[in-house]
Amino acid sequence: MSAHGEPIPMTSAKGGPLTGEAHVPGDKSISHRSLILGAMAVGETRVSGLLEGQDVLDTGRAMQAFGAEVVNHGGGNWSVHGVGVGGFAEPSQVIDCGNSGTGVRLIMGAMATSPITATFTGDASLNGRPMGRVTDPLALFGTQSYGRKGGRLPMTLVGAKSPVPVRYTVPMPSAQVKSAVLLAGLNAPGDTVVIEKEATRDHSERMLAGFGATVTLDETREGRVITLSGQPELKPQTITVPRDPSSAAFPVCAGLVAEGSDVLVPGIGLNPTRAGLFTTLQEMGADLTFENMREEGGEPVADLRARFSDTMKGIEVPPERAASMIDEYPVLSVVAACATGKTVMRGVKELRVKESDRIDAMARGLEACGVTVEEDEDTFIVHGMGAGGVPGGGTCATHLDHRIAMSFMVLGFAAQRPVRIDDGGPIATSFPIFEDLMRGLGAHISRD
Ligand SMILES: O=C(O)C1=C[C@@H](OP(=O)(O)O)[C@@H](O)[C@H](O)C1
Ligand SMILES: C=C(OP(=O)(O)O)C(=O)O
Known part of the structure; x- marks a missing residue:
């Protein structure tokens, strides 16, 4: 269907x-991240060339539910008025991420270290996909999750009230998991470290640095070691999304x-x-x-x-x-x-x-x-x-x-x-x- x-x-x-x-x-990956990081910055991010596919539109609606202002100016031009790291409001409705694994997993990471509760759902496809790969590392920050059997949506996340930074080796090659941990690390004090054995798409690292976060990368025998300094003030950006x-x-x-x-x-x-x-x-x-x-x-x-x-x-x-x-x-x-x-x-x-x-x-x-x-x-x-x-x-x-x-x-x-x-x-x-x-x-x- x-x-x-x-x-x-x-x-x-x-x-x-x-x-x-x-x-x-x-690009779909960059479009999701533009809206999410825009929502976590202080002030107005402008995005041109945003993918207006349903996955990204669902992420835009979710950012509004968390308190950001997301405006469509037409012709692929959008703006996001962000609420700052740790500034998300508690949504009053269930967050429906439709068909999008990237949307739901990144948004879970972004809200996981704020003292708010949110319930996530999706379509029949998304509700069949594993979320434990994200909620396992988020639990290390202090986030609680209550989902269906097998870590499936619908699922409620209770954000950590006093998050602690995390060092986490991603067990499967997944940019979504890496990104969820990095986004959660934004509102934790100190350094959050994510290690990936195989390189996956690096848009989150690049864009976090672009928004003014301190992110370092060390290529070691363990793999790619990515270190994010917590609680930065993200600065709004002007983003031109490349073609996918x-x-x-x-x-x-x-x-x-x-x-x-x-x-x-x-x-x-x-x-x-x-x-x-x-x-x-x-x-x-x-x-x-x-x-x-x-x-x-x-x-x-x-x-x-x-x-x-x-x-x-x-x-x-x-x-x-x-x-x-x-x-x-x-x-x-x-x-x-x-x-x-x-x-x-x-x-x-x-x-x-x-x-x-x-x-x-x-x-x-x-x-x-x-x-x-x-x-x-x-x-x-x-x-x-x-x-x-x-x-x-x-x-x-x-x-x-x-x-x-x-x-x-x-x-x-x-x-x-x-x-x-x-x-x-x-x-x-x-x-x-x-x-x-x-x-x-x-x-x-x-x-x-
Ligand atoms: O981070 C992203 O934007 C994406 C990561 C990939 O998923 P995994 O991280 O699950 O491999 C990819 O399949 C998806 O289309 C987009
Ligand atoms: C896997 C994909 O997307 P997602 O995981 O965001 O649903 C995809 O677009 O091919």
Whole structure:
């Protein structure tokens, strides 16, 4: 089902080549953090290029419920009048984070060290996802949590009245957990230290420093040791949100697999903690080039050009690259189906706790379209059928998962027969203009 309505079945089909420019929306991770850190600063933060997807809108509403003023000025321009670190008011309603793991986990961290109580819920997908990974470290600050069995939402958090700083090693590669601990550390006295064994996206560290917090990073044998000095006064910022590489992945991969295509996706951030997919595609032999390489806001940015690539080969994706492309495995598995040989994805068990079990969802949908796959708990293998070789013709269940929905839409552009999804509604959580943007390139997408 879509977030609040009836399912929206959609079908995509092979047509002419995809050509032209695809201007994808703002980065989802940076958009959430802009609103949350804006709400914790003293004064007015201005944000342009905010992703106006449902996930981010839900975070904006939550920040209002905690007392910040969040104003939409139109055209992707927003402002947030923050209440300062420790200044959150107790919300009078339940906080509904919809479909968003990032939203709920970061907001839990942000309120966990204030003397207030808040109850969180979400849609059927979010209410099935594990929250213990966040409430365990938050308990070390003194935060109490009361959720459903297995640490599931709906859940009430009672913020710590006298928080103590924490030293915590994140047990799984998760930027959401890292970020929740750092945000909680903002209102604890002294230094909060988070250690991650594998690098995950570093937007929280960069943005906290941008808002004036003291954050240091030491690369040690233990891993990345991030130290945050507590109780800073965060200074409001002017933020231009870069375009989202995770959204860019869809028109890029569509351009690679749809016959005759040549697609330009301008202005995509290539922060190394996010860009693993593009390296992987190049290793597979994709005709993917980075044009007009430049720096914007301290981050590498390029225009991505993807041309139809009929000689891509399956590879072993290095497991240590997983965190830098974690949301891109579903669409990579579509490209893998259109390459020759086997693509082996190891170290990917985190995919099983996203909006859906993404290994299972992709495996079942690919099989329905005539592709052979193998899987175990931590591994996904796709047997490629070569360019134009995927039969298609299946209906794929999307399980309230936007990335599964968009991935199968991309498969339809390359398969011999149309590919149908049972619900495209969730696409609006991260990429509300997906359908129009793809149609603008010449793609054939229809609603039943
Ligand atoms: O911190 C973030 O903004 C995100 C972190 C990742 O989740 P995990 O931290 O659970 O890996 C990613 O899948 C999600 O889309 C966004
Ligand atoms: C995993 C994702 O998001 P979240 O965890 O925020 O729901 C995603 O966007 O692919």
